[in-house]
Structure formats: C-alpha cells, structure tokens
Amino acid sequence: MKFRIYHLHRSYMMHRWLMPLPKHSSYRYLCMNSPKHSLSTLRNHHHHDHATRFMQPQLKKLSHITWCKPLTSDAAINAKDWERFIKDNTEVSLDHLTPEITLRLITPRCHLWSVPYSECEDAGVTDPYWAFYWPGGQALTRFLLDNPDFVRGKSVLDIGSGCGASAIGCKVAGAYRVMANDIDPVSIQAIKMNAALNHVTLETSTENFIGRHISDWDVILLGDMFYDNDFTNMVSDWLKYLSSFNTTVLIGDPGRFYLQSHPIKKQLTKVFEVELPEQSRLENNGLTQGFVWQLVKEKNL
Known part of the structure; x- marks a missing residue:
C-alpha cells in the first residue's frame, strides 16, 4: 500500500x-x-x-x-x-x-x-x-468506562486529546500507561489540570504523531478528528497504515459527514452508540448521538 x-x-x-x-x-x-x-x-x-x-x-x-x-x-x-x-x-x-x-x-x-x-x-x-467536551469524545470515554477490558493493563495513546477526558477515562479504567497528545501546549496544560482533578497521572506530548510509525502502543484513540475533508483524508491514510499492526484503534464521532461518506468507513466496525445529553445537543447544533468505531484490518477499498 x-x-x-x-x-x-x-x-x-x-x-x-x-x-x-x-x-x-x-x-x-x-x-x-x-x-x-x-x-x-x-x-x-x-x-x-x-x-x-x-x-x-x-x-x-x-x-x-x-x-x-x-x-x-x-x-x-x-x-x-x-x-x-x-x-x-x-x-x-x-x-x-x-x-x-x-x-x-x-x-x-x-x-x-x-x-x-x-x-x-x-x-x-x-x-x-x-x-469543550466534544460529542465524539464523550461517546468514546463513556465506552471506555463501560468496557474497561479494552484498555485495562494496556498502553494507550490519545491523539488530539483536547480536554483530556478520554485519556483520563483510560486511567480510571485501569490502563497502565496513557499518553495524552495534542500539538497545542495550552491543551496540554488543561489536560494536566483535569488529570489532577481526577487524581490520575498522564504522560503528555505536543508532538505531531499523524503519519508516524507508532506501533508500540496497544490502543490508539481518536475523538472528533473527522471534521474536514482534507484532514479526514490525511487521518484515513494513516489509519490504513495502522491497520497493518496489532494496535487497537478506537474512534469517537457523532456522525459527521466527512467520516460517514469516506471509504475508510468500510474498515470500521461500530462497537458503541449512545444518545447525547441535552446540553451536548445544544452545544453541537443538534447532533443527537455519539458513536464509537473500531478499525479493522485493511480491505480492498
């Protein structure tokens, strides 16, 4: 490929x-x-x-x-x-x-x-x-808390971590190592503060991991990352690359068009669906559901 x-x-x-x-x-x-x-x-x-x-x-x-x-x-x-x-x-x-x-x-x-x-x-x-706690991240974190076996005892990399909720959820669920990654240093400061509020310790990084070989992580998380056509193409190419390894890739998304209409969708299996709370619906222009998708081995797309 x-x-x-x-x-x-x-x-x-x-x-x-x-x-x-x-x-x-x-x-x-x-x-x-x-x-x-x-x-x-x-x-x-x-x-x-x-x-x-x-x-x-x-x-x-x-x-x-x-x-x-x-x-x-x-x-x-x-x-x-x-x-x-x-x-x-x-x-x-x-x-x-x-x-x-x-x-x-x-x-x-x-x-x-x-x-x-x-x-x-x-x-x-x-x-x-x-x-802000974006709807895809909310769904992903809810899934991890309800299904801790996906991360318990494993190493987890949270890409585009934002407020750090999914990374924190992994620690709460029993992951042994969690890195919250975001290129914005202000986000990293917010993540550290939120981690302290929840009495957990996270590794943090501002490196850009998109497109890099990072097969040493057991689980990779991406929440609310498919918000633009060009960026969706970029991330999807990387996901197809990651699918050749034994890394579990979980994606949180509220049903945005760019993911739903992209060929990468054929490599995704839905593992969770949840109704968004009223405040999240109001904040996100009427989006009503959150979904979690798991990446599967590459097929002929």
Missing part, C-alpha cells in the same frame, strides 16, 4: 494538526463580518464548518477578562499563566456523558461563552477547543 507522508509547518499558525483556514470558509466570513457573534455562536457553527478548530490560541490583554500576560509566538509557554487563565475562564463540570470524570470546561455560565467574538479575537482566544 502506498502511504502518503504529509509535511506540516508550524508557521501557518494553525490549530490541531496545523491545517490552513480556507479562504472560502464561512467561519472566516463570520469573523470578518459579524463582530457580535459570540464564542458559543461560533462553536455551534462548528458542525457546518469545521475550519473553526484550526486556529491555535495565543493570549493577549483584554481589560474586562482575566487574561495572562501577552505571549509572542517565540515565547516559552508560562504554565502558571495558562493555569490561571484556565481557572479564571472555565468551571468544573459534571454535565456530560461521563459524570465520573470532573473537567474544567467553558459552559453557558462562563463569561467567555457570551463574549462577542471580536473581543475574543482581540484577545487571541479564537478557539479554545480544549475547554
């Missing part, structure tokens, strides 16, 4: 796996033409235009919100500053599918939820995705 290698460059200032924000993006249109849109509005818009997850946040000053000191692109992340920012702009929440796990999230009661987007943009907080 021919496996495509993707070379990504950090200078694009892109979120997640550093994909560019499309010029035709309706998210870009909202940003430029609707300054009164709030973070919550754009979060709901995410279901239609997943480009909203591509921008990596950096903090600057904003007078009426508790921000950290400004950071330049070359500055080292000050963990204490980020920790203070996360504490001041999130709240501890159990309002999700896995109330066994405590998470710091942006909720409707948080100031950032309703701040006009133009002000968030001025502050550099264009998309704090790590402060």
Whole structure:
C-alpha cells in the first residue's frame, strides 16, 4: 500500500494538526463580518464548518477578562499563566456523558461563552477547543468506562486529546500507561489540570504523531478528528497504515459527514452508540448521538 507522508509547518499558525483556514470558509466570513457573534455562536457553527478548530490560541490583554500576560509566538509557554487563565475562564463540570470524570470546561455560565467574538479575537482566544467536551469524545470515554477490558493493563495513546477526558477515562479504567497528545501546549496544560482533578497521572506530548510509525502502543484513540475533508483524508491514510499492526484503534464521532461518506468507513466496525445529553445537543447544533468505531484490518477499498 502506498502511504502518503504529509509535511506540516508550524508557521501557518494553525490549530490541531496545523491545517490552513480556507479562504472560502464561512467561519472566516463570520469573523470578518459579524463582530457580535459570540464564542458559543461560533462553536455551534462548528458542525457546518469545521475550519473553526484550526486556529491555535495565543493570549493577549483584554481589560474586562482575566487574561495572562501577552505571549509572542517565540515565547516559552508560562504554565502558571495558562493555569490561571484556565481557572479564571472555565468551571468544573459534571454535565456530560461521563459524570465520573470532573473537567474544567467553558459552559453557558462562563463569561467567555457570551463574549462577542471580536473581543475574543482581540484577545487571541479564537478557539479554545480544549475547554469543550466534544460529542465524539464523550461517546468514546463513556465506552471506555463501560468496557474497561479494552484498555485495562494496556498502553494507550490519545491523539488530539483536547480536554483530556478520554485519556483520563483510560486511567480510571485501569490502563497502565496513557499518553495524552495534542500539538497545542495550552491543551496540554488543561489536560494536566483535569488529570489532577481526577487524581490520575498522564504522560503528555505536543508532538505531531499523524503519519508516524507508532506501533508500540496497544490502543490508539481518536475523538472528533473527522471534521474536514482534507484532514479526514490525511487521518484515513494513516489509519490504513495502522491497520497493518496489532494496535487497537478506537474512534469517537457523532456522525459527521466527512467520516460517514469516506471509504475508510468500510474498515470500521461500530462497537458503541449512545444518545447525547441535552446540553451536548445544544452545544453541537443538534447532533443527537455519539458513536464509537473500531478499525479493522485493511480491505480492498
């Protein structure tokens, strides 16, 4: 099988796996033409235009919100500053599918939820995705807690970990080694804080593992990663490569079009389905279910 290698460059200032924000993006249109849109509005818009997850946040000053000191692109992340920012702009929440796990999230009661987007943009907080518990991740974590044998005593790598819920769930379920991986250092700080809330210890990494040979992990998790056509193609090529090893790959997704319509779907077996709670439906533009898929050996696609 021919496996495509993707070379990504950090200078694009892109979120997640550093994909560019499309010029035709309706998210870009909202940003430029609707300054009164709030973070919550754009979060709901995410279901239609997943480009909203591509921008990596950096903090600057904003007078009426508790921000950290400004950071330049070359500055080292000050963990204490980020920790203070996360504490001041999130709240501890159990309002999700896995109330066994405590998470710091942006909720409707948080100031950032309703701040006009133009002000968030001025502050550099264009998309704090790590402060939301996405529906695919909720379904995946619920599955792992209900079916601990999938990870008990095993090593687990959680790709695009976000708030860290699935990684934390693996530790709670008895995995002996868990690494939460996200290229955003602010996400890593949030993951560490959430792990501490749940009295578990995780390894963390900001390396980009997509496209790499990582067969030394027993289980690999991907939650809410199929939110764009190009990125879905990229991840799918990597998944086809991973299917040649004995690694268990589990995918959490709420039924987004990009996964449902992709040929990789033929290599996926559904192992779990769950109704999303009301708050998650409201936050995700009416998505009603979460699914967990397991990757099987490559077939002739």
